[in-house]
Amino acid sequence: xxxxxxxYKVLQPYSIMQIDLMEPLLADSVKADGKLxxxxxxxxxxxxxxxxxxxxxxIAKLTVYYQGxxxxxxxxxxxxxxxxDTDDANQQWISVACQGLGASVWYPNKDHQxxxxxxxxxxxxxxxxxAGVANGRLTGKQAMANxxxxxSWKVVSPINNYNFIPYIGKYAKLDTxxxxxxxxxxxSLWFLKQHLDQARSHVLPDVMRTLEAFEYWFGPYPFYxxxxxxxxxxxxxxxxxxxxxYGNHFMNGYLGRDLSxxxxxxxxxxxIVHESGHEWFGNNITTRDIADMWVHEGFTDYxxxxxxxxxxxxENGDRYVQGIRRNIMNDTPIIGTYNVNSEGSGDMYSKGANxxxxxxxxxxxxxxxxxxLRGLNAxxxxxxxxxxxxxxx
Numbered sequence: 146x147x148x149x150x151x152x153y154k155v156l157q158p159y160s161i162m163q164i165d166l167m168e169p170l171l172a173d174s175v176k177a178d179g180k181l182x183x184x185x186x187x188x189x190x191x192x193x194x195x196x197x198x199x200x201x202x203x204i205a206k207l208t209v210y211y212q213g214x215x216x217x218x219x220x221x222x223x224x225x226x227x228x229x230d231t232d233d234a235n236q237q238w239i240s241v242a243c244q245g246l247g248a249s250v251w252y253p254n255k256d257h258q259x260x261x262x263x264x265x266x267x268x269x270x271x272x273x274x275x276a277g278v279a280n281g282r283l284t285g286k287q288a289m290a291n292x293x294x295x296x297s298w299k300v301v302s303p304i305n306n307y308n309f310i311p312y313i314g315k316y317a318k319l320d321t322x323x324x325x326x327x328x329x330x331x332x333s334l335w336f337l338k339q340h341l342d343q344a345r346s347h348v349l350p351d352v353m354r355t356l357e358a359f360e361y362w363f364g365p366y367p368f369y370x371x372x373x374x375x376x377x378x379x380x381x382x383x384x385x386x387x388x389x390x391y392g393n394h395f396m397n398g399y400l401g402r403d404l405s406x407x408x409x410x411x412x413x414x415x416x417i418v419h420e421s422g423h424e425w426f427g428n429n430i431t432t433r434d435i436a437d438m439w440v441h442e443g444f445t446d447y448x449x450x451x452x453x454x455x456x457x458x459x460e461n462g463d464r465y466v467q468g469i470r471r472n473i474m475n476d477t478p479i480i481g482t483y484n485v486n487s488e489g490s491g492d493m494y495s496k497g498a499n500x501x502x503x504x505x506x507x508x509x510x511x512x513x514x515x516x517x518l519r520g521l522n523a524x525x526x527x528x529x530x531x532x533x534x535x536x537x538x
């Protein structure tokens with residue numbers, strides 16, 4: 146059972162607002178200023194009759210109260226939904242993965258990639274002994290009479306709906322800082338209590354190396370105000386903004402494998418590097434339609450090459466990017482169909498990365514290429530874009 150309060154600005158008065166909420170979740174009621182609003186439902190869509198008298202420029206709120214058991218993820222993070230699990234100490238371990246499927250699988254929202262919230266707050270009520278972790282910064286913990294605790298988190302930057310995610314488990318925390326281009330960045334690792342030593346020895350060094358390499362190539366980490374967190378998750382990993390999901394089992398490569406087959410991907414943790422790269426391409430720069438997801442995945446896949454190059458040499462990076470060509474299937478177009486929540490081919494990863502490498506080679510000026518990467522993140526800072534925007538840049 147939960148609720149979502151949506152604050153919105155009236156651009157043009159309408160009598161109906163559409164809010165998405167996937168079955169089998171049920172909307173109990175919708176209220177504005179304490180008054181019930183009429184609601185009709187068609188499938189996964191709520192049509193809410195808005196109060197009369199709203200004018201352009203008005204700032205207003207409505208709250209959707211809802212309940213039920215959300216769809217369970219079949220193969221997270223790819224086939225998403227709610228994840229109900231237990232850890233290796235038999236403690237409850239819960240999260241959500243919903244990229245592509247949509248965040249309305251677990252909470253009511255306007256479920257389209259172009260419609261980002263400019264800020265967000267999450268309150269997670271958990272049983273005694275467990276922690277509730279989410280995006281942004283912890284703003285408070287409230288003890289309840291029955292022993293539960295409500296953990297409250299605040300994100301002050303624009304955030305994709307699918308990135309706004311809770312993690313519930315028996316977590317312990319490791320805090321440190323990174324001296325970056327925009328000053329001191331707070332860095333936290335939230336890992337299962339029994340895994341914190343492994344996080345300290347395996348995860349933290351690669352996090353610091355990744356931040357250094359990517360600030361060099363892409364510019365300042367885009368969310369200093371919200372901090373950088375990596376959270377152990379009951380699935381492989383996902384780029385949840387300022388609370389990156391990690392589940393690579395403290396192995397280098399991708400579950401121990403070098404996806405390039407060259408040996409260049411064997412001495413760093415793929416999930417740490419790849420998912421952190423999405424903080425720049427995917428979270429800072431977000432495509433308006435999932436059909437253009439190659440912008441997220443192509444640039445982020447190429448970030449792996451740039452990581453290798455930064456810490457080894459350009460020749461090592463060249464070997465890596467050439468190695469991942471073996472993953473290209475040339476099956477279907479990389480750009481999907483617009484306006485129907487359709488992703489393109491998985492080739493958006495390796496082929497997208499190699500496309501960028503080809504462009505870099507044609508430019509034949511690495512200083513200029515780096516300026517382009519940094520310029521993209523500066524000029525499209527906290528914005529949604531189209532493939533054409535990036536191509537024209």
